[in-house]
Amino acid sequence: MVTETRPAGRSPALTTADSIVYFDGTFMPLRDATVTVATHALHYGTGVFEGIRGYWDDGDDELYVLRLAEHVDRFFRSCAILRIHLPFDRDEMAGLILEVLRRNNYRSDVYIRPIAFKSSQTIKLTLSTLDDGVAIYAFPFGHYAHRDGGLRVCLSPWRRIDDNAIPNRAKVTGSYVNASLASDDAHRGGYDEAIMLGSDGSLAEASSSNIFLVRHGRQVTPTVSENILEGITRDAVLTLAREQLGLEIEERAVSRSELYVADEVFLTGTGVQIEPVTSIDDLPVGSGEPGPIAARLATVYADAVRNKLPAYASWCTPTYAAG
Numbered sequence: 001m002v003t004e005t006r007p008a009g010r011s012p013a014l015t016t017a018d019s020i021v022y023f024d025g026t027f028m029p030l031r032d033a034t035v036t037v038a039t040h041a042l043h044y045g046t047g048v049f050e051g052i053r054g055y056w057d058d059g060d061d062e063l064y065v066l067r068l069a070e071h072v073d074r075f076f077r078s079c080a081i082l083r084i085h086l087p088f089d090r091d092e093m094a095g096l097i098l099e100v101l102r103r104n105n106y107r108s109d110v111y112i113r114p115i116a117f118k119s120s121q122t123i124k125l126t127l128s129t130l131d132d133g134v135a136i137y138a139f140p141f142g143h144y145a146h147r148d149g150g151l152r153v154c155l156s157p158w159r160r161i162d163d164n165a166i167p168n169r170a171k172v173t174g175s176y177v178n179a180s181l182a183s184d185d186a187h188r189g190g191y192d193e194a195i196m197l198g199s200d201g202s203l204a205e206a207s208s209s210n211i212f213l214v215r216h217g218r219q220v221t222p223t224v225s226e227n228i229l230e231g232i233t234r235d236a237v238l239t240l241a242r243e244q245l246g247l248e249i250e251e252r253a254v255s256r257s258e259l260y261v262a263d264e265v266f267l268t269g270t271g272v273q274i275e276p277v278t279s280i281d282d283l284p285v286g287s288g289e290p291g292p293i294a295a296r297l298a299t300v301y302a303d304a305v306r307n308k309l310p311a312y313a314s315w316c317t318p319t320y321a322a323g
Contacts, residue, residue: 020103021137022096025087027103033135038121040130045174047117048078051270054101054110054138054319057306063106064316066270066305068094070232075114078170083127084116086134093136094317100136101319111141111271117173141271150278150290151267153206155256156182156194160204160227168227183207193267195259195280198227203254209269210234213254213262214293220258223251233268236304236315237297243311244300245293264291274298 016030023033041047052071054063072090079086088096097112119133158181161168166175179196186194186207195211198204203222205211210231213220219241224230241247259265263286265277274297276290285291303309307316 019137019139020100021135022100023135024133027099030137033137035119035133036121039117039133040120040122040124041117041133041173043123044118044125045172045177046082046127046130047115047173048075048082048084049113049115049171049173050075050078051171052097052112052114053141053270053273053305054106054112055305055316056106056108056110057308060307062307062321063101063110063319064305064307065097065101065112065319067232067236067315068097068317070235072097074171074230074232075116078172079116081167081170082118082172084118084132084134086116086132096136097138098317098319100138104138106138106140106319108140109142110138112136112138115173150276150285151192152190152279152282153193153195153277154186154189154191154281155259156185156196156207158182158185158194158196160196160198162199163227169230171229179207193277197256201256202226203256203259204228206267206269206272209267209272209275212237212264212266212268213258214264214291215258215262218248218250219293220250220252220254220262222254226253231269233270233273237268237274237301240297240300240304241293245296247293259285262286264294266291266294266297274301 019030020027021030021033050071054065056063072093076090114136116132116134118130120130161175161178166172182194182196194207196204204226205228210228222228238249242249259280260283265285267275274294276294278285278288278290304312304315307313
């Protein structure tokens with residue numbers, strides 16, 4: 001069975017009304033962090049967000065935020081593309097994220113969601129002249145999508161949106177309609193996830209994650225020019241594959257048929273982490289079982305994100321020791 005943070009049907013609340021969030025300069029209960037129905041971002045998707053993981057380690061009694069500086073930097077770059085002006089610098093934002101976690105006293109794995117958006121009450125199609133709002137909240141979080149024995153995925157008829165239409169290097173809220181259509185179709189068809197192709201028919205990414213193949217002992221993934229998000233987890237997996245597993249890496253255009261003949265396929269992302277794919281369009285991937293390279297990477301990744309590998313200690317920002 002697939003384990004998700006949101007089961008089929010109506011989604012449960014990710015936080016409680018008493019959860020403390022940062023909203024437009026103030027820490028407050030979630031119930032008070034509201035916008036009106038006239039908000040520009042609600043009508044046109046004119047916002048950006050970031051997804052960040054925090055990993056709890058019982059032995060250290062610490063919550064480690066994974067690659068905080070890189071996530072904050074990507075958030076700032078996304079804001080710049082949508083002409084959103086933030087009221088703090090990068091270091092101040094990192095401090096606000098840690099303060100949200102501390103005020104909620106989380107002692108579990110968490111997901112952190114900063115979001116910035118055009119907050120003016122107008123229907124005018126513009127960006128530069130509008131007001132900006134910003135919020136940061138977090139909630140306990142386990143698997144985004146997981147199936148014992150590997151994920152069942154399908155190729156989506158929805159094409160990945162082109163970078164010349166909406167910039168793929170920014171996590172623009174409105175662009176995720178594209179991913180939502182693909183993901184919903186897949187779930188309605190009984191699959192766990194959708195794989196999306198670009199406008200030229202080459203492989204892009206899954207609806208919510210980057211994708212890797214293993215062929216003849218080499219790890220293959222679409223290059224960043226293939227309309228993909230420049231994933232921070234993707235970068236971490238590339239680093240671990242080279243430095244810990246000694247794998248040869250190919251970043252290049254990937255044709256759809258390569259998926260069907262791959263020895264392994266797996267997904268990577270902040271939400272999904274590292275998840276093996278064992279069937280695509282009801283065809284088995286390799287042996288039809290999770291492959292050894294994905295399994296080894298998942299083990300090394302789990303150690304790295306909980307500060308168990310000294311070589312990657314810089315990836316892990318402590319929440320409570322920092323306070």
